[in-house]
Amino acid sequence: MTATLRTLISLPRMLRHGAAVGAHLPPDAAVVLxxxxxxxxxxxxxxxxxxxxxxxxxxxxxxxxxxxERRGGYVPRLAxxxxxxxxxxxxxxxxxxxxxxxxxxxxxxxxxxAWEIRTGARASSVSRDQFQAFFALLDDAVPVxxxxxxxxxxxPVPWQVALTHARGSQAPREVFDAxxxxxxxxxxxxxxxxxxxxxxxxxxWYGSHSEMFDFAExxxxxxxxxxxxxxxxxxxxxxxxxxxxxxxxxxxxxxxAGDGGPIGRARIHAALKRALELSDAYPRGxxxxxxxxxxxxxxxxxxxxxxxxxxxxxxxxxxxxxYPWAYLGDARGEFxxxxxxxxxxxxxxxxxxxxxxxxxxxxxxxxxxxxTGTGTGxxxxxxxxxxxxxxxxxxxxxxxxxxxxxDAALMCGVPLRIAPAPGRxxxxxxxxxPRPGVRATLLGEDRLTAAADNFTTGEPWPALVLxxxxxxxxxxxxxxxxxxxxHDWDPAAPVPDHAAVAATAGTLxxxxxxxxxxxxxxxxxxxxxxxxxxxxxxxxxGLPPLPAGFGTRDEVLATLTGARVLARRGFFGGIADTLxxxxxxxxxxxxxxxxxVPRVAALLLFVPVTAYAWWAPDIGWLRSSLSTVATCYIAGxxxxxxxxRGRVTKG
Numbered sequence: 001m002t003a004t005l006r007t008l009i010s011l012p013r014m015l016r017h018g019a020a021v022g023a024h025l026p027p028d029a030a031v032v033l034x035x036x037x038x039x040x041x042x043x044x045x046x047x048x049x050x051x052x053x054x055x056x057x058x059x060x061x062x063x064x065x066x067x068x069e070r071r072g073g074y075v076p077r078l079a080x081x082x083x084x085x086x087x088x089x090x091x092x093x094x095x096x097x098x099x100x101x102x103x104x105x106x107x108x109x110x111x112x113x114a115w116e117i118r119t120g121a122r123a124s125s126v127s128r129d130q131f132q133a134f135f136a137l138l139d140d141a142v143p144v145x146x147x148x149x150x151x152x153x154x155x156p157v158p159w160q161v162a163l164t165h166a167r168g169s170q171a172p173r174e175v176f177d178a179x180x181x182x183x184x185x186x187x188x189x190x191x192x193x194x195x196x197x198x199x200x201x202x203x204x205w206y207g208s209h210s211e212m213f214d215f216a217e218x219x220x221x222x223x224x225x226x227x228x229x230x231x232x233x234x235x236x237x238x239x240x241x242x243x244x245x246x247x248x249x250x251x252x253x254x255x256x257a258g259d260g261g262p263i264g265r266a267r268i269h270a271a272l273k274r275a276l277e278l279s280d281a282y283p284r285g286x287x288x289x290x291x292x293x294x295x296x297x298x299x300x301x302x303x304x305x306x307x308x309x310x311x312x313x314x315x316x317x318x319x320x321x322x323y324p325w326a327y328l329g330d331a332r333g334e335f336x337x338x339x340x341x342x343x344x345x346x347x348x349x350x351x352x353x354x355x356x357x358x359x360x361x362x363x364x365x366x367x368x369x370x371x372t373g374t375g376t377g378x379x380x381x382x383x384x385x386x387x388x389x390x391x392x393x394x395x396x397x398x399x400x401x402x403x404x405x406x407d408a409a410l411m412c413g414v415p416l417r418i419a420p421a422p423g424r425x426x427x428x429x430x431x432x433x434p435r436p437g438v439r440a441t442l443l444g445e446d447r448l449t450a451a452a453d454n455f456t457t458g459e460p461w462p463a464l465v466l467x468x469x470x471x472x473x474x475x476x477x478x479x480x481x482x483x484x485x486x487h488d489w490d491p492a493a494p495v496p497d498h499a500a501v502a503a504t505a506g507t508l509x510x511x512x513x514x515x516x517x518x519x520x521x522x523x524x525x526x527x528x529x530x531x532x533x534x535x536x537x538x539x540x541x542g543l544p545p546l547p548a549g550f551g552t553r554d555e556v557l558a559t560l561t562g563a564r565v566l567a568r569r570g571f572f573g574g575i576a577d578t579l580x581x582x583x584x585x586x587x588x589x590x591x592x593x594x595x596x597v598p599r600v601a602a603l604l605l606f607v608p609v610t611a612y613a614w615w616a617p618d619i620g621w622l623r624s625s626l627s628t629v630a631t632c633y634i635a636g637x638x639x640x641x642x643x644x645r646g647r648v649t650k651g
Contacts, residue, residue: 022343028446029392029467030318033332036492037287040074044492045471047081049528052092052102059101063152072157072192079108083116084494100151107148108161110141114168138169149182156190159183163196167205176200191228194219198232202239209244209262212236217267220274230278231292233271238295238324241268241302272299276308279315290319294335298324301338306345313339392469393551394448396428397421397543399461399512403595406566409455414447417555419563421544428452428463429557431565449476449483457481462511464543466534468551473530475537479511489530501525512541599634606631 036044043054055078062071082089082105089109092102114137118130126134145165149158162179165171171179176197183193201207201215216232223229240263275296282289293316300309325334398405402418405426409416415431430448452463462479467488474488485507487496501524502517509517523537531551538545549556557563610631613624 022340024314025339025343026318027392028336029394030469031320031332031336032318032469032472033320033322033335035287035319036077040077041492043074044077044081047078047088048085048491048495050085050088050091052088052095055088055105056092056096056099056101059105063101063155066154068156068187068190069192071155072160072190075105075108075157075161076112078105079112081494082109083112098151100148100155103144103151104148104155104158104161107141107144107158110137110144111161111165111168114138114141118168135169138165141165154186156183156187156193159186160190160192160196163193163200167196167200170206173206176206189222189224189227189229194229194232195235198235198239202236203244204239209240212239213263213267216271226278226281228278228289228292231275231289231295233267234275234292234295234299237268237271237299238327242298242324242327268299272296272303275299279312284315285317285319287319290316291321291323294319294321295324297342298338301342306342306349309342310346313342391554392467393554394429394446394465394467395546395550395556396448396452396463396465397538398426398428398452398456398463399543400424400426400459402426402562402564404461405455406564408459409451409566412451412454412566414451416451416566417557417563418566419547419557419560423542423544425544427544427547427557427560429555432555449478452476452478453481453483464541466546466550468531468534471530473534475534477508477511484511487524489527489533491527491530493527495525495527498525508537508541512543514541596638599638603631603634603638606634 035041039058043058046052046054058074059071059078061067062074078089086109089102089105092099093106096102114134117137118126118134142165145158145162148161149155152158159179159182163176163183166176166179180193180197183190183197187193198212198216199205202212203209207215213233213236216236219229219232223232275292279289279293279296293312297309297312297316300306300312320332320335322331325331325338328334400408401424402420405418405428409418409428417429417431419427421427428448428451430451449465452465456463456478457480459480462477465476465478467474467476472488472490475486476483477485485504487501487504498521502521505517505520505524508514508520514520519540520537523533523540526533535546547556547560606627610624610627613619613627
């Protein structure tokens with residue numbers, strides 16, 4: 001009862017301050033999982049198109065410049081791309097079989113192939129056949145890893161791969177120790193090697209919680225200023241509190257040393273403090289420490305330190321990372337849900353008649369090498385843009401006429417601009433709303449999709465919400481108030497699984513009445529030229545083309561003929577407008593004869609029926625009341641539409 005009462009008391013504060021608290025966060029549509037830096041993105045895009053040249057040049061630069069941290073991050077991403085499109089790596093190896101960079105990517109690729117078959121599931125959930133294939137592929141990877149180490153003797157990254165291999169192959173401790181000695185002899189502060197070693201030493205593999213924390217704290221104590229090794233105890237804390245099978249206490253709270261398991265809470269708090277200092281040393285939005293800040297945000301939430309967690313979400317910007325969120329479920333969804341929860345929790349603590357405090361400024365980096373691109377961590381410049389360099393643009397294609405969409409959208413809680421589209425369809429976009437209302441806050445940041453969810457509920461027609469953010473394109477299909485399909489074209493991402501793409505194409509074909517879904521499947525299967533694929537998809541589904549300028553500017557419907565704004569209303573105003581048949585207090589388009597005729601006929605029928613129901617003694621009060629409500633409802637619709645006829649709002 002106390003918790004329920006507390007929630008009821010805090011709800012008005014959440015509704016009042018929620019939008020202001022989240023004002024400095026990027027919208028949901030801008031958030032991307034593990035977005036690669038520009039130079040790696042270019043290499044990945046070219047690789048998926050079959051060109052290994054940019055990847056070759058990128059890794060050659062890291063080798064010549066001894067940029068081992070960047071190299072340790074680039075190699076796994078390039079190897080992952082080869083899992084789904086191996087032709088570019090095969091061509092590179094055929095052209096230059098002795099290239100140390102190509103062989104290194106191949107070594108990592110072999111290890112990732114094995115893990116893809118095994119999956120990341122617990123051993124109890126992996127079949128015997130999967131284990132046999134897993135160990136066979138790991139055996140095949142051994143000579144490739146050895147060749148990569150021989151071709152570039154000063155490179156620590158082959159030993160990063162070897163440490164990951166040791167974990168999968170169940171290598172004994174003396175083998176792990178030998179690999180670790182080789183790695184640290186080449187780069188004693190290499191972050192990637194330390195992360196691989198930390199996993200080997202955690203309890204779920206071959207170590208213990210205590211050994212893992214000892215290793216992480218020792219590495220952090222000897223780390224260079226600004227090094228991400230200062231976050232290693234934080235990773236150990238996440239492993240202990242979030243990943244371990246209930247052997248920690250499951251929270252990051254508590255103050256007493258030793259409560260909740262073998263690791264004292266003082267060590268957890270010290271890990272958070274050290275990670276906060278590291279985060280403060282980097283510019284806001286810097287992708288170099290995005291992984292650290294994602295882990296830190298989660299642990300601060302679990303510790304009940306919501307204001308500090310919100311600052312980390314602001315510092316993360318649009319750079320969500322797969323881990324730690326994938327430990328909890330769908331990574332991107334968990335990130336957004338936690339971020340929204342933190343916003344609401346902070347808003348609930350602001351007095352109702354006060355204003356939320358302004359975001360705390362992120363200190364400018366002061367440690368040597370941090371944020372300059374010259375240090376061992378390879379940080380970005382302090383002038384780095386706070387969030388995504390691209391603004392997300394969204395537009396909905398609705399298979400209904402504008403006045404029908406306007407009728408259905410009365411209760412959305414956000415202003416919409418609706419314009420007629422060819423084929424008795426409608427374009428819908430968000431209209432400017434400088435002061436979002438309460439329901440807009442509840443809808444979250446992806447408001448057009450939430451609005452489409454609202455106005456398709458109970459309707460037979462679908463809405464296809466299209467997205468463009470830089471060179472990433474996508475869509476979400478909503479039908480009868482449910483999200484039934486979702487897809488993204490990202491030229492720097494792996495080619496999507498054929499089964500998943502075929503299922504999405506089948507859903508689109510069913511909703512839009514397409515007999516053969518195979519052309520749609522082909523459009524979804526590739527990621528090259530996403531703009532062309534998005535436009536071709538609309539043509540394949542028989543939908544109107546996108547208006548000119550979509551994806552390059554906001555409010556592209558404002559210049560279209562017949563565009564109207566469906567203004568935002570309060571909750572009770574929306575109910576009144578629904579009863580009166582009035583969209584937005586003024587009809588988006590004049591009512592047509594086919595709207596008036598059935599309602600006038602129904603009123604002429606219900607008036608005498610209602611009069612007879614109250615006059616006849618054998619008809620009960622319940623049926624008389626129902627007929628009266630029906631008569632009043634229809635009369636209210638007609639009266640409201642007649643009173644407001646001709647009053648329109650132009651976009």
